[in-house]
Amino acid sequence: MLPLLPLTLLLLHSCFPRRGSSLLPQEGLPWKKTEFALRLYHSVAAGENGTNFVISPAGVSLALEILQFGAQGNTSRQLADALGYTVHDPRVRDFMHAVYSTLRNSSQGTKTELACTLFVQVGTPLSPCFVEQVSTWANSSVEPVDLSKSNGTTIQTNKEESEQLTGWGPDSLPWEEGSTASAQLALVSTVTFQSRWQKTFSSMDSQPLPFTSAHGLVFRVPMMHQTAEVNYGQFQDAMGHQVSLLELPYLGRAASLFLVLSRDRDTPLDHIEPQLTARVLHLWTSRLRRTRMDVFLPRFRIQNQFNLKSILRSWGVIDLFDPLKANLKGISGQDGFYVSEAIHKAKMEVSEEGSKASAATALLLLKRSRVPVFKANRPFLFFLRESSTGFVFTIGRVSNPLD
Known part of the structure:
Protein backbone atom coordinates (compact mmCIF):
# COMPACT_ATOMS: atom_id res chain seq x y z
CA MET A 1 0.00 0.00 0.00
CA ARG A 196 2.54 -3.57 4.92
CA TRP A 197 -0.66 -5.46 5.55
CA GLN A 198 -1.17 -6.97 8.99
CA LYS A 199 -1.84 -10.24 7.15
CA THR A 200 -0.28 -10.26 3.73
CA PHE A 201 -1.67 -11.38 0.40
CA SER A 202 0.46 -13.99 -1.34
CA SER A 203 1.58 -12.94 -4.81
CA MET A 204 1.48 -16.63 -5.78
CA ASP A 205 -2.21 -16.66 -4.90
CA SER A 206 -3.23 -13.81 -7.22
CA GLN A 207 -5.01 -14.72 -10.43
CA PRO A 208 -6.99 -13.05 -13.24
CA LEU A 209 -10.68 -12.89 -12.30
CA PRO A 210 -13.68 -11.00 -13.79
CA PHE A 211 -14.38 -7.44 -12.67
CA THR A 212 -17.54 -5.61 -13.80
CA SER A 213 -16.76 -1.93 -14.33
CA ALA A 214 -19.05 1.00 -13.57
CA HIS A 215 -20.11 1.03 -17.23
CA GLY A 216 -21.07 -2.64 -17.20
CA LEU A 217 -18.05 -3.90 -19.12
CA VAL A 218 -16.40 -7.07 -17.79
CA PHE A 219 -12.60 -7.28 -17.60
CA ARG A 220 -10.23 -9.86 -16.22
CA VAL A 221 -8.05 -8.17 -13.61
CA PRO A 222 -5.26 -9.36 -11.27
CA MET A 223 -7.22 -10.30 -8.13
CA MET A 224 -5.43 -10.79 -4.79
CA HIS A 225 -6.72 -13.28 -2.25
CA GLN A 226 -6.35 -14.18 1.40
CA THR A 227 -8.37 -16.04 4.01
CA ALA A 228 -8.20 -14.18 7.29
CA GLU A 229 -9.97 -12.99 10.42
CA VAL A 230 -11.22 -9.53 9.45
CA ASN A 231 -13.64 -6.91 10.74
CA TYR A 232 -16.73 -7.10 8.58
CA GLY A 233 -20.32 -5.88 8.58
CA GLN A 234 -23.44 -5.73 6.45
CA PHE A 235 -25.57 -2.58 6.65
CA GLN A 236 -28.44 -0.73 5.04
CA ASP A 237 -28.17 2.94 4.15
CA ALA A 238 -30.89 5.58 4.40
CA MET A 239 -32.26 4.66 0.97
CA GLY A 240 -32.41 0.95 1.75
CA HIS A 241 -29.33 -0.07 -0.23
CA GLN A 242 -27.52 -3.12 1.15
CA VAL A 243 -23.84 -2.44 1.81
CA SER A 244 -20.83 -4.54 2.87
CA LEU A 245 -17.96 -2.93 4.81
CA LEU A 246 -14.60 -4.63 5.30
CA GLU A 247 -11.58 -3.45 7.31
CA LEU A 248 -8.07 -4.52 6.28
CA PRO A 249 -5.53 -3.43 8.93
CA TYR A 250 -1.91 -2.55 8.31
CA LEU A 251 1.06 -3.75 10.32
CA GLY A 252 0.71 -2.73 13.95
CA ARG A 253 -2.95 -1.86 13.34
CA ALA A 254 -2.08 1.85 13.41
CA ALA A 255 -4.19 2.36 10.28
CA SER A 256 -6.67 0.42 8.17
CA LEU A 257 -8.06 0.39 4.67
CA PHE A 258 -11.87 0.25 4.67
CA LEU A 259 -13.71 -1.08 1.61
CA VAL A 260 -17.36 -0.20 0.91
CA LEU A 261 -19.12 -2.49 -1.58
CA SER A 262 -22.73 -2.71 -2.73
CA ARG A 263 -24.12 -6.15 -1.91
CA ASP A 264 -26.52 -5.90 -4.85
CA ARG A 265 -24.67 -6.11 -8.16
CA ASP A 266 -27.43 -4.04 -9.80
CA THR A 267 -27.04 -1.10 -7.38
CA PRO A 268 -24.47 1.41 -8.77
CA LEU A 269 -21.92 2.72 -6.31
CA ASP A 270 -22.97 6.29 -7.05
CA HIS A 271 -26.36 5.49 -5.48
CA ILE A 272 -24.63 4.65 -2.20
CA GLU A 273 -22.01 7.41 -2.10
CA PRO A 274 -24.47 10.30 -1.38
CA GLN A 275 -25.74 8.45 1.72
CA LEU A 276 -22.30 8.39 3.36
CA THR A 277 -21.98 10.83 6.24
CA ALA A 278 -19.68 11.11 9.25
CA ARG A 279 -22.42 9.67 11.45
CA VAL A 280 -23.05 6.74 9.10
CA LEU A 281 -19.36 5.87 8.83
CA HIS A 282 -18.90 6.11 12.59
CA LEU A 283 -21.91 3.85 13.16
CA TRP A 284 -20.83 1.28 10.59
CA THR A 285 -17.16 1.10 11.62
CA SER A 286 -18.13 0.74 15.30
CA ARG A 287 -20.38 -2.23 14.52
CA LEU A 288 -17.97 -4.39 12.56
CA ARG A 289 -17.51 -7.94 13.84
CA ARG A 290 -14.60 -10.37 13.56
CA THR A 291 -15.31 -12.84 10.77
CA ARG A 292 -13.20 -15.43 9.02
CA MET A 293 -13.53 -14.70 5.33
CA ASP A 294 -12.14 -15.26 1.86
CA VAL A 295 -11.12 -11.76 0.73
CA PHE A 296 -10.67 -10.95 -2.96
CA LEU A 297 -9.29 -7.51 -3.78
CA PRO A 298 -7.93 -6.33 -7.14
CA ARG A 299 -4.55 -4.73 -7.37
CA PHE A 300 -4.99 -1.11 -8.31
CA ARG A 301 -3.00 2.03 -8.83
CA GLU A 349 -1.33 1.91 -4.87
CA VAL A 350 -2.55 -1.39 -3.45
CA SER A 351 -0.66 -4.65 -3.95
CA GLU A 352 0.25 -7.89 -2.19
CA GLU A 353 3.43 -6.43 -0.66
CA GLY A 354 4.38 -8.12 2.57
CA SER A 355 5.94 -11.32 3.82
CA LYS A 356 5.33 -14.57 1.94
CA ALA A 357 2.56 -17.01 2.84
CA SER A 358 2.00 -20.67 2.07
CA ALA A 359 0.80 -20.89 -1.52
CA ALA A 360 -0.46 -24.42 -1.12
CA THR A 361 -2.62 -23.59 1.89
CA ALA A 362 -3.95 -20.42 0.32
CA LEU A 363 -4.83 -22.13 -2.93
CA LEU A 364 -6.65 -24.82 -1.04
CA LEU A 365 -8.66 -22.26 0.89
CA LEU A 366 -9.83 -20.70 -2.37
CA LYS A 367 -12.04 -23.72 -2.86
CA ARG A 368 -13.70 -23.71 0.57
CA SER A 369 -17.35 -22.86 0.09
CA ARG A 370 -18.29 -22.63 3.79
CA VAL A 371 -16.14 -19.53 4.40
CA PRO A 372 -17.98 -16.22 3.77
CA VAL A 373 -16.62 -14.30 0.80
CA PHE A 374 -15.91 -10.58 0.28
CA LYS A 375 -15.21 -10.19 -3.42
CA ALA A 376 -14.46 -6.69 -4.72
CA ASN A 377 -15.26 -7.63 -8.32
CA ARG A 378 -17.25 -4.48 -9.07
CA PRO A 379 -16.81 -0.77 -8.24
CA PHE A 380 -16.03 -0.02 -4.60
CA LEU A 381 -15.20 2.90 -2.34
CA PHE A 382 -12.13 2.92 -0.09
CA PHE A 383 -10.87 5.12 2.69
CA LEU A 384 -7.60 4.95 4.60
CA ARG A 385 -8.04 5.88 8.26
CA GLU A 386 -5.77 6.19 11.27
CA SER A 387 -7.12 3.90 13.99
CA SER A 388 -6.85 5.84 17.25
CA THR A 389 -8.13 9.22 16.00
CA GLY A 390 -10.26 8.33 12.96
CA PHE A 391 -8.08 10.68 10.88
CA VAL A 392 -8.84 10.11 7.17
CA PHE A 393 -5.70 10.12 5.00
CA THR A 394 -7.29 9.31 1.66
CA ILE A 395 -10.65 8.50 0.17
CA GLY A 396 -11.41 7.30 -3.32
CA ARG A 397 -13.19 4.99 -5.72
CA VAL A 398 -12.15 2.09 -7.93
CA SER A 399 -14.37 1.73 -11.00
CA ASN A 400 -11.90 -0.16 -13.19
CA PRO A 401 -8.62 -1.51 -11.74
CA LEU A 402 -7.08 -1.61 -15.23
CA ASP A 403 -7.39 2.14 -15.87
Missing part, protein backbone atom coordinates in the same frame (compact mmCIF):
# COMPACT_ATOMS: atom_id res chain seq x y z
CA LEU A 2 1.60 3.26 -1.05
CA PRO A 3 -0.45 6.43 -1.32
CA LEU A 4 1.16 9.82 -1.63
CA LEU A 5 -0.86 12.98 -1.63
CA PRO A 6 0.50 16.49 -2.15
CA LEU A 7 -1.38 19.75 -2.32
CA THR A 8 0.24 22.83 -3.78
CA LEU A 9 -0.92 26.43 -3.47
CA LEU A 10 0.69 29.38 -5.21
CA LEU A 11 0.22 32.76 -3.58
CA LEU A 12 0.78 35.87 -5.65
CA HIS A 13 1.26 39.38 -4.42
CA SER A 14 -1.08 42.30 -5.15
CA CYS A 15 -1.49 45.77 -3.65
CA PHE A 16 -4.96 46.36 -2.14
CA PRO A 17 -6.09 47.22 1.42
CA ARG A 18 -7.67 44.68 3.84
CA ARG A 19 -9.91 44.69 6.91
CA GLY A 20 -10.01 43.01 10.36
CA SER A 21 -10.32 39.40 11.57
CA SER A 22 -12.82 37.07 13.22
CA LEU A 23 -12.69 33.57 14.70
CA LEU A 24 -15.24 30.78 14.61
CA PRO A 25 -15.24 28.35 17.55
CA GLN A 26 -16.07 24.74 16.63
CA GLU A 27 -16.76 21.50 18.52
CA GLY A 28 -16.59 17.80 17.73
CA LEU A 29 -13.42 18.02 15.65
CA PRO A 30 -13.07 14.30 14.81
CA TRP A 31 -16.55 14.47 13.27
CA LYS A 32 -15.72 17.74 11.54
CA LYS A 33 -12.61 16.19 9.97
CA THR A 34 -14.63 13.24 8.67
CA GLU A 35 -17.36 15.56 7.39
CA PHE A 36 -14.71 17.58 5.56
CA ALA A 37 -13.27 14.39 4.04
CA LEU A 38 -16.66 13.25 2.78
CA ARG A 39 -17.63 16.68 1.53
CA LEU A 40 -14.41 16.84 -0.46
CA TYR A 41 -15.02 13.34 -1.81
CA HIS A 42 -18.60 14.15 -2.85
CA SER A 43 -17.48 17.37 -4.54
CA VAL A 44 -14.85 15.55 -6.59
CA ALA A 45 -17.07 12.54 -7.30
CA ALA A 46 -19.70 14.81 -8.83
CA GLY A 47 -17.36 15.57 -11.72
CA GLU A 48 -15.75 12.14 -12.05
CA ASN A 49 -18.63 9.97 -13.26
CA GLY A 50 -17.80 6.27 -13.21
CA THR A 51 -14.03 6.77 -13.10
CA ASN A 52 -11.25 5.89 -10.68
CA PHE A 53 -10.08 8.67 -8.45
CA VAL A 54 -8.36 9.32 -5.15
CA ILE A 55 -8.06 12.48 -3.09
CA SER A 56 -6.47 13.29 0.26
CA PRO A 57 -8.57 15.26 2.75
CA ALA A 58 -5.52 15.32 5.03
CA GLY A 59 -3.36 17.06 2.42
CA VAL A 60 -6.03 19.60 1.52
CA SER A 61 -7.02 20.47 5.10
CA LEU A 62 -3.39 20.87 6.22
CA ALA A 63 -2.72 23.53 3.59
CA LEU A 64 -5.95 25.37 4.47
CA GLU A 65 -5.02 25.23 8.16
CA ILE A 66 -1.68 26.89 7.41
CA LEU A 67 -3.49 29.61 5.44
CA GLN A 68 -5.82 30.17 8.40
CA PHE A 69 -2.87 31.36 10.48
CA GLY A 70 -2.44 34.25 8.04
CA ALA A 71 -6.07 34.90 7.10
CA GLN A 72 -8.17 37.67 8.58
CA GLY A 73 -11.66 39.12 8.18
CA ASN A 74 -13.98 37.56 5.63
CA THR A 75 -11.19 35.39 4.21
CA SER A 76 -10.70 33.81 7.63
CA ARG A 77 -14.44 33.21 8.03
CA GLN A 78 -14.72 31.54 4.62
CA LEU A 79 -11.81 29.21 5.39
CA ALA A 80 -13.34 28.30 8.76
CA ASP A 81 -16.70 27.59 7.12
CA ALA A 82 -15.02 25.34 4.54
CA LEU A 83 -13.01 23.37 7.10
CA GLY A 84 -15.73 23.35 9.75
CA TYR A 85 -13.28 24.61 12.38
CA THR A 86 -10.61 27.23 13.00
CA VAL A 87 -7.02 26.65 14.10
CA HIS A 88 -7.36 29.67 16.39
CA ASP A 89 -9.63 27.64 18.70
CA PRO A 90 -7.46 26.18 21.52
CA ARG A 91 -9.50 22.95 21.43
CA VAL A 92 -8.68 22.55 17.76
CA ARG A 93 -4.99 23.23 18.34
CA ASP A 94 -4.82 20.68 21.17
CA PHE A 95 -6.58 18.00 19.14
CA MET A 96 -4.62 18.57 15.96
CA HIS A 97 -1.29 18.63 17.80
CA ALA A 98 -2.24 15.26 19.32
CA VAL A 99 -3.22 13.87 15.91
CA TYR A 100 -0.10 15.13 14.15
CA SER A 101 2.11 13.82 16.98
CA THR A 102 0.47 10.40 16.65
CA LEU A 103 1.14 10.38 12.91
CA ARG A 104 4.81 11.24 13.43
CA ASN A 105 5.23 8.35 15.86
CA SER A 106 4.64 5.66 13.25
CA SER A 107 4.66 2.07 14.42
CA GLN A 108 7.23 -0.47 13.25
CA GLY A 109 6.76 -1.26 9.59
CA THR A 110 4.58 1.79 8.96
CA LYS A 111 5.85 5.11 7.66
CA THR A 112 3.68 8.19 7.95
CA GLU A 113 4.68 11.72 7.08
CA LEU A 114 2.51 14.82 7.11
CA ALA A 115 4.39 17.98 6.26
CA CYS A 116 3.95 21.45 4.85
CA THR A 117 6.64 23.72 3.41
CA LEU A 118 6.05 27.42 2.85
CA PHE A 119 8.47 28.67 0.18
CA VAL A 120 9.02 32.43 0.47
CA GLN A 121 10.36 34.78 -2.18
CA VAL A 122 13.71 36.05 -0.96
CA GLY A 123 13.23 39.47 0.63
CA THR A 124 9.53 39.01 1.44
CA PRO A 125 8.96 40.01 5.09
CA LEU A 126 6.98 37.58 7.27
CA SER A 127 5.24 38.09 10.57
CA PRO A 128 7.29 36.41 13.37
CA CYS A 129 4.01 35.23 14.91
CA PHE A 130 2.95 33.59 11.65
CA VAL A 131 6.34 31.89 11.20
CA GLU A 132 6.20 30.56 14.75
CA GLN A 133 2.69 29.17 14.27
CA VAL A 134 3.57 27.50 10.97
CA SER A 135 6.78 26.00 12.35
CA THR A 136 4.92 24.21 15.15
CA TRP A 137 2.10 22.87 12.98
CA ALA A 138 2.38 19.34 11.57
CA ASN A 139 6.09 19.29 10.73
CA SER A 140 5.77 22.51 8.74
CA SER A 141 8.59 24.86 7.82
CA VAL A 142 9.44 28.11 6.03
CA GLU A 143 12.19 28.18 3.38
CA PRO A 144 13.48 31.02 1.15
CA VAL A 145 13.46 30.61 -2.64
CA ASP A 146 13.84 32.85 -5.70
CA LEU A 147 10.53 32.32 -7.48
CA SER A 148 10.98 35.14 -9.97
CA LYS A 149 14.00 33.53 -11.66
CA SER A 150 12.95 29.91 -11.44
CA ASN A 151 9.38 30.21 -12.75
CA GLY A 152 8.52 28.03 -9.75
CA THR A 153 10.25 24.95 -11.11
CA THR A 154 13.03 24.90 -8.52
CA ILE A 155 10.59 24.54 -5.63
CA GLN A 156 11.17 21.17 -4.06
CA THR A 157 10.35 19.45 -0.79
CA ASN A 158 13.96 18.42 -0.11
CA LYS A 159 12.64 14.89 0.35
CA GLU A 160 13.97 12.74 -2.48
CA GLU A 161 11.48 9.94 -1.84
CA SER A 162 8.49 12.29 -1.89
CA GLU A 163 9.58 13.77 -5.22
CA GLN A 164 10.03 10.31 -6.69
CA LEU A 165 6.55 9.23 -5.63
CA THR A 166 4.65 12.40 -6.49
CA GLY A 167 6.31 13.09 -9.79
CA TRP A 168 6.63 16.71 -8.70
CA GLY A 169 10.39 17.04 -8.82
CA PRO A 170 12.40 20.24 -9.17
CA ASP A 171 11.42 20.68 -12.83
CA SER A 172 7.81 19.59 -12.86
CA LEU A 173 5.63 21.52 -10.43
CA PRO A 174 2.23 22.18 -12.05
CA TRP A 175 2.21 25.96 -12.38
CA GLU A 176 1.01 27.57 -15.54
CA GLU A 177 3.89 29.08 -17.48
CA GLY A 178 4.65 32.57 -16.26
CA SER A 179 2.37 32.29 -13.23
CA THR A 180 5.22 32.78 -10.76
CA ALA A 181 6.41 36.08 -12.20
CA SER A 182 4.87 38.01 -9.28
CA ALA A 183 4.79 35.14 -6.79
CA GLN A 184 5.79 35.80 -3.20
CA LEU A 185 4.82 32.55 -1.48
CA ALA A 186 4.18 28.94 -2.46
CA LEU A 187 2.72 26.36 -0.10
CA VAL A 188 3.30 22.64 -0.64
CA SER A 189 1.51 20.13 1.58
CA THR A 190 2.48 16.45 1.43
CA VAL A 191 0.98 13.37 3.05
CA THR A 192 2.79 10.06 2.75
CA PHE A 193 1.65 6.71 4.08
CA GLN A 194 3.48 3.46 3.47
CA SER A 195 2.88 0.17 5.25
CA ILE A 302 -4.71 5.41 -9.11
CA GLN A 303 -3.17 8.81 -9.73
CA ASN A 304 -5.15 12.03 -10.11
CA GLN A 305 -4.51 15.73 -10.29
CA PHE A 306 -7.26 18.24 -9.50
CA ASN A 307 -7.59 21.99 -9.61
CA LEU A 308 -9.22 22.79 -6.26
CA LYS A 309 -10.13 26.40 -7.04
CA SER A 310 -13.55 25.55 -8.45
CA ILE A 311 -14.33 23.18 -5.55
CA LEU A 312 -13.31 25.67 -2.87
CA ARG A 313 -15.20 28.46 -4.61
CA SER A 314 -18.34 26.30 -4.67
CA TRP A 315 -17.93 25.96 -0.89
CA GLY A 316 -17.88 29.73 -0.47
CA VAL A 317 -14.09 30.22 -0.30
CA ILE A 318 -14.16 33.08 -2.78
CA ASP A 319 -12.11 35.93 -1.36
CA LEU A 320 -8.95 33.80 -1.07
CA PHE A 321 -8.60 33.76 -4.87
CA ASP A 322 -9.52 37.41 -5.44
CA PRO A 323 -6.63 39.93 -5.50
CA LEU A 324 -9.09 42.67 -4.51
CA LYS A 325 -10.68 40.85 -1.56
CA ALA A 326 -8.19 38.31 -0.16
CA ASN A 327 -7.11 39.18 3.38
CA LEU A 328 -3.93 37.28 4.27
CA LYS A 329 -2.40 40.17 6.18
CA GLY A 330 -1.41 37.90 9.06
CA ILE A 331 1.33 36.35 6.92
CA SER A 332 3.53 39.41 6.79
CA GLY A 333 1.60 42.28 8.35
CA GLN A 334 1.20 43.72 4.87
CA ASP A 335 -1.70 43.73 2.42
CA GLY A 336 -1.66 42.12 -0.97
CA PHE A 337 -1.39 38.32 -0.86
CA TYR A 338 -3.92 36.09 -2.59
CA VAL A 339 -4.00 32.49 -3.84
CA SER A 340 -3.51 32.07 -7.57
CA GLU A 341 -3.17 28.28 -7.85
CA ALA A 342 -4.59 25.40 -5.80
CA ILE A 343 -3.43 22.08 -7.22
CA HIS A 344 -3.92 18.69 -5.56
CA LYS A 345 -2.21 15.52 -6.70
CA ALA A 346 -2.95 12.12 -5.20
CA LYS A 347 -1.58 8.65 -5.70
CA MET A 348 -2.81 5.35 -4.28
